[in-house]
Amino acid sequence: MDFTLNEEQKQLADSVRRFIEKDYDFEARKKIVASAGGWSPSAWKTMAELGLLGLPLSEDAGGFGGGAGDLVPVMNEIGAGLVVEPFLATVGLAGRLVDRAGSAAQRQALGPAIVDGSLKLALAQTEDGAGHDLAWVATTARRDGAGWTIDGGKIAVLHAPTADKLVVSARTAGKAGDAAGLSLFLVDANAAGVSMKTYRTQDGVRGADVTLEGVRVGADALIGAEGGGFEPLEEAVDFATVLLCAEAVGVMKFACDTTLEYLKTRKQFGVNIGSFQALQHRMVDMIVNTEQSRSITYLACSKVDGGAANAAERRRVVSAAKVKIAESARHVGQEAIQLHGGMGMTVELKVSHAFKRLTMIRQQFGDEDFHLARFSKAA
Amino acid sequence: MDLNYSAEELAFRDEVRSWFQANIPADLRQKVLDYEELGKEDLVRWHKIMAKKGWVAPAWPVEWGGTGWNAVQRYIFEEEAALAGAPQIIPFGVTMCAQVLLRFGSDAQKKRFLPRIYHCDDFWCQGYSEPGAGSDLASLKTRAERRGDHYVVNGQKIWTTLGHFGDWIFCLVRTDSDAAKKQEGISFLLIDMKTPGITVRPLILMDEGHEVNEVFFDDVKVPVENLVFEENKGWTVAKYLLGHERLNTGRIGGSKLELAKLRAMAAATIVNGRPLIEDTRFADRVARVEIELMALEITNMRFLDEMRRTGNIGPEVSMLKIRGTEIQQALTELTMQVAGPRAVPFKPVHYDGFDAFTASLAARYFNFRKTSIYAGSNEVQRNIIAKMALGL
Numbered sequence: 001m002d003f004t005l006n007e008e009q010k011q012l013a014d015s016v017r018r019f020i021e022k023d024y025d026f027e028a029r030k031k032i033v034a035s036a037g038g039w040s041p042s043a044w045k046t047m048a049e050l051g052l053l054g055l056p057l058s059e060d061a062g063g064f065g066g067g068a069g070d071l072v073p074v075m076n077e078i079g080a081g082l083v084v085e086p087f088l089a090t091v092g093l094a095g096r097l098v099d100r101a102g103s104a105a106q107r108q109a110l111g112p113a114i115v116d117g118s119l120k121l122a123l124a125q126t127e128d129g130a131g132h133d134l135a136w137v138a139t140t141a142r143r144d145g146a147g148w149t150i151d152g153g154k155i156a157v158l159h160a161p162t163a164d165k166l167v168v169s170a171r172t173a174g175k176a177g178d179a180a181g182l183s184l185f186l187v188d189a190n191a192a193g194v195s196m197k198t199y200r201t202q203d204g205v206r207g208a209d210v211t212l213e214g215v216r217v218g219a220d221a222l223i224g225a226e227g228g229g230f231e232p233l234e235e236a237v238d239f240a241t242v243l244l245c246a247e248a249v250g251v252m253k254f255a256c257d258t259t260l261e262y263l264k265t266r267k268q269f270g271v272n273i274g275s276f277q278a279l280q281h282r283m284v285d286m287i288v289n290t291e292q293s294r295s296i297t298y299l300a301c302s303k304v305d306g307g308a309a310n311a312a313e314r315r316r317v318v319s320a321a322k323v324k325i326a327e328s329a330r331h332v333g334q335e336a337i338q339l340h341g342g343m344g345m346t347v348e349l350k351v352s353h354a355f356k357r358l359t360m361i362r363q364q365f366g367d368e369d370f371h372l373a374r375f376s377k378a379a
Numbered sequence: 380m381d382l383n384y385s386a387e388e389l390a391f392r393d394e395v396r397s398w399f400q401a402n403i404p405a406d407l408r409q410k411v412l413d414y415e416e417l418g419k420e421d422l423v424r425w426h427k428i429m430a431k432k433g434w435v436a437p438a439w440p441v442e443w444g445g446t447g448w449n450a451v452q453r454y455i456f457e458e459e460a461a462l463a464g465a466p467q468i469i470p471f472g473v474t475m476c477a478q479v480l481l482r483f484g485s486d487a488q489k490k491r492f493l494p495r496i497y498h499c500d501d502f503w504c505q506g507y508s509e510p511g512a513g514s515d516l517a518s519l520k521t522r523a524e525r526r527g528d529h530y531v532v533n534g535q536k537i538w539t540t541l542g543h544f545g546d547w548i549f550c551l552v553r554t555d556s557d558a559a560k561k562q563e564g565i566s567f568l569l570i571d572m573k574t575p576g577i578t579v580r581p582l583i584l585m586d587e588g589h590e591v592n593e594v595f596f597d598d599v600k601v602p603v604e605n606l607v608f609e610e611n612k613g614w615t616v617a618k619y620l621l622g623h624e625r626l627n628t629g630r631i632g633g634s635k636l637e638l639a640k641l642r643a644m645a646a647a648t649i650v651n652g653r654p655l656i657e658d659t660r661f662a663d664r665v666a667r668v669e670i671e672l673m674a675l676e677i678t679n680m681r682f683l684d685e686m687r688r689t690g691n692i693g694p695e696v697s698m699l700k701i702r703g704t705e706i707q708q709a710l711t712e713l714t715m716q717v718a719g720p721r722a723v724p725f726k727p728v729h730y731d732g733f734d735a736f737t738a739s740l741a742a743r744y745f746n747f748r749k750t751s752i753y754a755g756s757n758e759v760q761r762n763i764i765a766k767m768a769l770g771l
Contacts, residue, residue: 001381001382001383001384001385001388001451001680001683001684002380002381002684003380003382003680003681003684003685004380004684004688005380069380072380260769260771263771264770264771274771275771277762277765280761280762280765280769280771281758281761281762281765283765283769283771284698284761284764284765284769285761287695287698287764287769288698288701288702291678291695291698292671292674292675292678292702293674295674295675295676295677295678295681296670296673296674296677298380298382298677299382299673299674299677301380302380302382302383317673320666320669320670320673323666323667323670324670324671324674327667372662372663372666372667373659375666375670376659376662376663376665376666379666379669
């Protein structure tokens with residue numbers, strides 16, 4: 001048992017914190033969110049230089065072979081800074097999926113480009129009416145000569161507008177809801193037949209609804225086995241869910257810190273409002289939930305890094321973590337706004353942006369109800 | 380980061396686990412699992428088994444009978460005891476009075492009392508709370524007046540757990556009513572409960588069980604040699620005790636046992652033709668408690684790791700008591716819910732088909748409301764975190 005970070009993890013977390021303080025404070029972030037692309041090429045370059053972009057990728061693909069445990073302290077900082085760069089989408093989700101399920105040629109073609117920052121990815125998975133069910137994919141991929149033709153529509157694809165390539169889930173057999181028959185494809189974001197309705201999300205990220213109409217890809221676009229995409233997809237989403245939990249813990253930590261600071265400085269009735277017991281106890285409950293969230297994130301982390309030997313246990317604990325994080329994100333977020341009073345309602349304070357981020361995290365990769373059901377199924 | 384116990388710790392856990400499996404008397408274990416009240420004989424019998432094994436006071440210095448285990452081993456030991464359904468080692472002697480004597484007692488006091496505490500030759504109780512001094516403990520009014528070689532004690536204590544079994548009671552008493560601060564006039568006295576002038580009156584809780592009492596002191600003579608530490612320095616002693624052994628307040632092992640029992644009961648209970656545990660609404664309630672418990676176990680380990688690395692833990696540790704008791708209470712509530720209408724009867728005497736275990740579930744729910752009140756109410760725990768950890 002040891003909950004301390006090793007020297008490398010500590011240094012990396014420190015350098016991410018310094019980078020955010022210097023280049024990504026609240027004012028800088030506002031400008032990035034308001035910019036045309038909604039991301040920062042210079043910040044992305046720094047993240048590449050810090051070695052963040054190859055962290056969980058395997059070494060033969062140019063990465064550093066790290067696990068979720070190495071990414072947790074990084075995601076804590078990214079959360080606290082409300083960073084809107086496509087880090088989780090590129091590195092923790094789609095990049096890792098290709099790294100784990102792709103062919104040697106795919107991994108070696110994509111890995112180095114992810115690591116040096118020249119390639120950004122997004123996972124085009126969710127469809128209208130699917131809820132959070134990963135198997136609910138109606139998009140089809142039909143054999144077309146040596147390659148495939150893909151048709152369908154995806155919604156709420158985070159970071160799609162900045163992505164160079166999309167990882168698209170499509171059905172090569174079966175029907176929506178079947179795990180079998182799901183396949184994964186690499187698709188150029190500007191391929192013929194790919195169109196996007198782009199938007200800014202509630203929490204300042206760029207996303208898109210993606211339409212795929214007769215999109216032709218080669219045989220080498222298939223990731224993993226035909227029809228065998230569900231398991232690697234689920235594993236990658238579980239991995240990314242744990243990173244998202246760690247990001248949420250970072251956001252909650254920020255929300256707690258800034259609220260505590262406010263309680264100690266805001267005066268009403270001639271005293272700091274933090275002298276009121278009604279507020280003190282609510283502050284304590286925010287911190288307890290944040291620490292409980294941190295704890296269960298560590299537990300989930302140990303399961304996704306534990307290998308594929310016990311997938312049922314991984315599903316159970318990742319879902320447990322997401323239930324707790326969703327519940328705490330709601331509680332901590334709402335309380336942070338309430339304790340800030342009217343100022344918490346405005347865009348001028350970072351806390352309102354933290355609340356919006358926490359609110360979106362609640363449903364990303366499955367909401368409380370979805371993961372409660374998945375937890376009970378695995379128990 | 381590593382969430383696993385080391386090979387040595389796992390070996391220790393296995394050793395402890397198999398010893399408990401082999402050595403808890405079946406009748407005592409069954410009483411614990413059936414939520415039956417344990418009598419004084421039961422408690423003393425188990426205490427003596429543990430004393431004989433040498434495990435009754437792991438935290439004491441080795442020369443007085445401690446085991447020399449570190450904080451992690453002590454935690455594993457407590458967990459395994461609870462998981463195995465062992466009766467509780469009543470803490471008032473071994474964990475509380477003894478720790479005070481080890482830190483503040485004279486050599487004569489240590490020699491006189493510690494061996495008897497170790498072997499449970501005396502059954503100890505705690506005399507802290509009073510009708511007017513609960514969370515605000517320093518407001519206590521029980522007086523001890525010095526008269527020559529003894530004190531004369533007058534006043535009343537309340538919530539004295541197992542006071543009706545008690546041979547001795549350690550008390551906080553007021554020795555200086557004129558002290559500038561109310562904390563400054565308090566002393567720590569050891570009182571033989573057979574002394575004339577002591578009356579123990581039961582306070583029956585709403586489950587109709589007898590575990591707590593009022594203790595009245597009417598001109599009770601206490602030899603001066605029974606004063607621990609200095610006169611009027613009792614608050615220092617009390618504070619030391621409050622800060623001691625806070626790593627097991629989450630009661631993770633006990634709650635894991637109760638959760639397993641709840642799941643088994645809910646799987647065996649058929650409602651509308653299906654096991655209750657398959658009912659989505661009920662399964663969600665159980666899942667939420669289990670998830671909170673999973674998180675609290677890791678939170679507890681984080682404090683343990685901090686304790687092992689730094690020898691100290693901060694006031695945030697109060698969160699273990701808050702969440703731990705919330706979980707314990709939720710489990711009793713859900714267990715009562717499983718029984719449904721069968722939880723309605725209260726110990727009928729003339730009904731042969733009576734199921735004592737099922738009838739105990741609602742009583743246990745009622746009884747467990749105490750957990751968020753005792754040992755520093757959960758509101759006091761929040762005050763501790765707010766003031767000492769957050770600086771509010």
